[in-house]
Amino acid sequence: MHMIQNSAARRDLALGVIVVALLGAVTAAFPQFARPVxxxxxxxxxxxxxLLALGQMIVILTRGIDLSIAANLALSGMLxxxxxxxxxxxxxxPVLLIAIASGAFLGAxxxxxxxxxxxxxxxxxxxxMSVYRGLIYLLSGGTWVNDNQMxxxxxxFVRHQVLGLTTLSWLAIAGIALAxxxxxxxxxxxxxxxxxxxxxxxxxxxxxxxxxxxxxYTVCGAIAGLCGYLWVARFAVAYTDIALGFELQVIAAxxxxxxxxxxxxxxxxxxxxxxLFIGIIRNALPLIGVSPFWQMGINGLVIVIAxxxxxxxxxxxxxxxxxxxx
Amino acid sequence: xxxxxxxxGAVSLAAVTIAGCGERPQTPAGGGADGRIRIGxxxxxxxxxFFEAVHKGANEAAAALxxxxxxxxxxxxTAEGQIETLNALIAQxxxxxAISANDPDAVVPTLQRAMQRGIKVIxxxxxxxxxxxxxxxAPSSDVLIGQTVAQLAAELAPEGKGKVAVVSAxxxxxxxxxxxxxxxxxxxxxxxxxxxxxxxxxxxxxxSYRETVALVKQHPDLAVIVSLSSVGIVAAAKAIEDQGLxxxxxxxxxxxxxxxxxxxRKGVVPKFAIWNPxxxxxxxxxxAARLARGEKSxxxxxxxxxxxxxxxxxDDGVGAMAKPFIYDxxxxxxxxxxx
Numbered sequence: 001m002h003m004i005q006n007s008a009a010r011r012d013l014a015l016g017v018i019v020v021a022l023l024g025a026v027t028a029a030f031p032q033f034a035r036p037v038x039x040x041x042x043x044x045x046x047x048x049x050x051l052l053a054l055g056q057m058i059v060i061l062t063r064g065i066d067l068s069i070a071a072n073l074a075l076s077g078m079l080x081x082x083x084x085x086x087x088x089x090x091x092x093x094p095v096l097l098i099a100i101a102s103g104a105f106l107g108a109x110x111x112x113x114x115x116x117x118x119x120x121x122x123x124x125x126x127x128x129m130s131v132y133r134g135l136i137y138l139l140s141g142g143t144w145v146n147d148n149q150m151x152x153x154x155x156x157f158v159r160h161q162v163l164g165l166t167t168l169s170w171l172a173i174a175g176i177a178l179a180x181x182x183x184x185x186x187x188x189x190x191x192x193x194x195x196x197x198x199x200x201x202x203x204x205x206x207x208x209x210x211x212x213x214x215x216x217y218t219v220c221g222a223i224a225g226l227c228g229y230l231w232v233a234r235f236a237v238a239y240t241d242i243a244l245g246f247e248l249q250v251i252a253a254x255x256x257x258x259x260x261x262x263x264x265x266x267x268x269x270x271x272x273x274x275x276l277f278i279g280i281i282r283n284a285l286p287l288i289g290v291s292p293f294w295q296m297g298i299n300g301l302v303i304v305i306a307x308x309x310x311x312x313x314x315x316x317x318x319x320x321x322x323x324x325x326x
Numbered sequence: 327x328x329x330x331x332x333x334x335g336a337v338s339l340a341a342v343t344i345a346g347c348g349e350r351p352q353t354p355a356g357g358g359a360d361g362r363i364r365i366g367x368x369x370x371x372x373x374x375x376f377f378e379a380v381h382k383g384a385n386e387a388a389a390a391l392x393x394x395x396x397x398x399x400x401x402x403x404t405a406e407g408q409i410e411t412l413n414a415l416i417a418q419x420x421x422x423x424a425i426s427a428n429d430p431d432a433v434v435p436t437l438q439r440a441m442q443r444g445i446k447v448i449x450x451x452x453x454x455x456x457x458x459x460x461x462x463x464a465p466s467s468d469v470l471i472g473q474t475v476a477q478l479a480a481e482l483a484p485e486g487k488g489k490v491a492v493v494s495a496x497x498x499x500x501x502x503x504x505x506x507x508x509x510x511x512x513x514x515x516x517x518x519x520x521x522x523x524x525x526x527x528x529x530x531x532x533x534s535y536r537e538t539v540a541l542v543k544q545h546p547d548l549a550v551i552v553s554l555s556s557v558g559i560v561a562a563a564k565a566i567e568d569q570g571l572x573x574x575x576x577x578x579x580x581x582x583x584x585x586x587x588x589x590x591r592k593g594v595v596p597k598f599a600i601w602n603p604x605x606x607x608x609x610x611x612x613x614a615a616r617l618a619r620g621e622k623s624x625x626x627x628x629x630x631x632x633x634x635x636x637x638x639x640x641d642d643g644v645g646a647m648a649k650p651f652i653y654d655x656x657x658x659x660x661x662x663x664x665x
Contacts, residue, residue: 038543041539045536048532144584144585146560146584146586146587146588147560147564147588147589148588148591159568231531231532234535235531235532235560235561235564236560236564237531237560237561237585241557242530243530243531243532244530245530246530246532282536283536283539283540286525286536286537286540286541286544287540287544289523289544
């Protein structure tokens with residue numbers, strides 16, 4: 001047990017050191033980078049990625065994967081954009097509720113298909129990814145919802161600053177805290193690890209791995225729905241292709257953060273560091289003026305290295321069930 | 327033997343039918359007894375604001391040309407739908423067809439059939455392959471687009487002086503790169519402008535936004551940001567607004583009035599360019615009417631488009647209508663309702 005926790009902690013620590021070193025290196029080249037205002041902007045820019053990656057982590061922990069996460073975000077985002085366009089006076093609260101409910105519903109569809117029909121997660125979510133995208137087109141008729149069609153309260157909610165950080169950043173921080181507590185100290189949180197670490201053994205202890213997967217997809221979907229609103233409000237535009245391909249960045253953040261694609265292994269701290277790593281890279285490279293092709297190459301290289309490191313630790317994974325919830 | 331005879335009979339019958347159809351448009355000046363010509367304008371799909379505007383321009387030109395416009399199109403933007411629409415126009419024996427194609431190749435056989443029957447066929451907006459039309463009227467050209475955005479940048483930079491940077495789509499986008507090359511060629515005409523570089527937003531909001539933020543950090547003295555992608559210009563405008571730089575950095579480029587109206591009002595995008603669909607409908611009708619009246623379209627020869635200017639078609643039969651139209655506070659409202 002201690003070996004496992006030490007190993008995960010060691011890994012997170014190593015990634016933390018890398019992130020700080022990266023920050024230091026960029027600051028050396030571009031001193032403006034480490035200014036608090038700029039760091040706050042990077043957090044703001046990474047907030048949606050962090051929230052989505054936490055959702056994706058829960059799914060991957062249970063041996064699933066959610067390729068439809070960005071399509072869910074886009075569909076829920078379009079839904080609330082259209083709602084706000086037609087009912088601008090309704091305020092932000094109904095928007096938040098609709099976004100989360102719509103996202104959870106779409107996530108639950110994934111979950112039920114994986115759980116009840118025992119379909120492979122990659123197949124289910126590859127399918128729903130296209131279905132959800134198609135629905136956006138049907139819903140919007142292919143038109144855009146633009147900034148002038150969104151109410152000021154809808155747009156300003158994500159930009160509102162408290163203690164120098166935006167609501168968006170605070171939501172990410174709250175999400176991190178909540179996820180860390182739930183995953184570590186609740187029975188459900190530990191069950192999610194167990195269901196993915198060794199489904200057969202988990203079944204013997206009374207955990208239904210399928211049910212855990214369904215739960216994970218629903219939670220992940222709810223987060224994606226919330227992020228749909230956040231995305232649309234932040235960029236002040238909704239159209240069929242928003243966040244197209246973003247699911248790959250979310251999965252990449254999880255992998256860099258040490259979440260094992262085979263399930264059962266991953267920490268909230270690791271995922272957050274993975275997101276910050278990507279956040280720093282993608283904010284720093286354009287500043288330094290690196291060619292876009294190099295940017296793609298560097299991002300890819302980081303993922304491969306993270307995968308290699310995860311593979312080396314695969315031996316550790318088996319032991320996870322021996323750890324009992326606190 | 328008997329079968330072969332029947333076949334021969336059928337073929338000759340068909341030949342007569344075709345010849346019969348072919349005869350009609352050979353009557354001088356085309357059109358009905360009153361000399362009125364009928365032009366079918368085919369949209370990519372009906373209920374699309376852009377093509378409603380094309381229709382408006384076509385009607386305007388038709389009134390002066392003694393022509394009748396039959397505006398039609400499929401309900402969904404498909405090649406199959408357009409083929410049905412075209413068959414109906416052929417059956418109505420129109421004198422000319424102007425089409426914005428949903429597929430450059432799929433409509434070719436149908437349009438060839440129309441041409442065999444003496445109907446003059448042109449494409450506008452979205453081209454048909456060379457075999458399927460006499461000429462193609464492009465809304466603009468790479469050179470004209472490049473010149474227009476360079477001019478916009480010069481007009482928006484304070485006293486025509488300052489740094490200009492571009493938020494492009496993907497580094498491999500053919501359209502973007504050729505527009506950009508033409509813009510850079512046109513920039514030396516404005517000696518006050520200094521080209522600061524290109525960043526790539528990949529036609530996605532988050533990357534375009536992030537790259538724009540990086541751009542203003544890298545060049546604190548930036549005066550103008552040009553974006554030639556509809557996703558890019560909206561994201562760049564939002565980023566500039568969020569950075570509180572509306573007064574300092576102006577955003578311009580190519581975009582749609584309905585998508586940019588908010589930023590025009592706020593002064594983030596004081597003006598921008600895109601083709602004017604009313605002018606496009608007007609010009610397409612002019613070209614179609616002239617061809618239907620029997621005017622020749624010699625390559626390289628200028629054809630008058632009346633109020634829109636002139637157009638000349640190259641060896642491939644492709645001609646560019648005009649510079650993109652400039653939209654600003656004064657007219658964006660009117661066009662935002664259209665497209």
